[in-house]
Amino acid sequence: MASPAENTSGTDAAITMASPALHAASPTPAAPTPITNKPLPPRPTTTTTTTATTIPNDINTKPGASVYSKPLMLTTYDKYVLGFSMTYLWRCPSSTILVPFFRENFRAEKHLDIGVGTGFFVGDALAERLAKDEYFMPLERDPDSKLVQPKIEITLMDLNGMALEKAKERVLGVVNNARVGGNGKSGNGTSGNGKSAGNGTNVAVNVTTIQADVLDESLTLPEGKLFGPGSALGTSRQFKSVSMFNLLHCLPAAPEPQGQEIKNRAFKLAAECLADDGVLSGCTILGRKYISSSSRPGSSRPGSSGTGSGSGVKKGVGRTGRPSVLSRSMTWTVMKWYNAMGVFGNWTDEREGFEKGLRENFEVVETHVVGCMLIFCAARPKRE
DSSP states (O other), X not given: OOOTTOOOOOTTSOOOOOOHHXXXXXXXXXXXXXXXXXXXOOOOOEEEEEEOOOOOSSOOOHHHHHGGGSTTHHHHHHHIIIIIIIIIISXXXXXXXXXXXXXXXXXXXXXXXXXXXXXXXHHHHHHHHHTSSSSOOOOEEOTTSOEEOOEEEEEXXXXXXXXXXXXXXXXXXXXXXXXXTOOSOOTTSXXXXXXXXXXXXXXXXXXXXXXXXXXXXXXXXXXXXXXXXXXXXXXXXXXXXXXXXXXXXXXXOOSTTTGGGGGGHHHHHHHHHEEEEEEEEEEEEOOGXXXXXOSSOEEOOTTSTTEEOOOOOOTTSSOXXXXXXXXXXXXXXXXXXXXXXXXXXXXXXXXXXXXXXXXXXXXXXXXXXXXXXXXXXXXXXXOO
């Protein structure tokens, strides 16, 4: 990612959007503790489910969430939505753009995933993290300098209970696979870097699920459903990373004059959940205006404070220029149909509206448009 003063087209590099500008506040990892020859017994994985039920009165988010309750949806989601649709309809392939982007901004020690789908992205990133060491991850030191087992905390938030359960099962499957030594596969069917977890990981992994509406403004109140004594998370500003992949286009736009702006409540929630050195990453399908846009990555321009430009995409990815008439027709038809059914609420969504919401909540913002997809990354949450 380039600094706010830079503007590079960068069509020959991979989108990472994880530059010193985003991670300047991140502490340098301590030198790893020497690994013994025998792994320590793993801690059992614990799972906690907390439900928040209040839904905003001004919009209805249920149609976009209820589609994941259909019997075949979660079964076919990875191949159809993340495979076919991302590649041929929205022209932003998951395997070459979205997966590397998620991994780059994933902080496993304390991560919040909002809008979980099937848990594909978080499962893939976690598998890569657990496979980084051939045998098991090194011990860490607590505040008292005592050696302790490394710990990973994953929190999943979604309005649909079935999606939460599917994502939780996927994450636990990745963990269990790593505990028994692994076979080079993750919850998605591939290992993060091709390595086996060796004799089994000694990492303690805690998975928490929260069923809640991301647009519920009460979530961000000091004594609301997420923060405060006895609440779901206890304290705010604790996550090292927050992701919201393929979430915003499923949220309905509000009646004018709010329109698309109501979706920016999600950025306010993310800023409140993030630690000062944390990073937000995500993607969303933009509206009809972008159906005819080039598949080349379009970087945000430094015309607004705190907005960088970034680097672009890999060679050979997304370099086909404008889509064909047939491709545009197919994309227009599917998007129109999804909006009519209430599955999408993005018909008029524009990049500028989301950039405005991001800049209102973060000091450092970077966006790219690839095909119909907006890819965004933000850091340094603003504090009142």
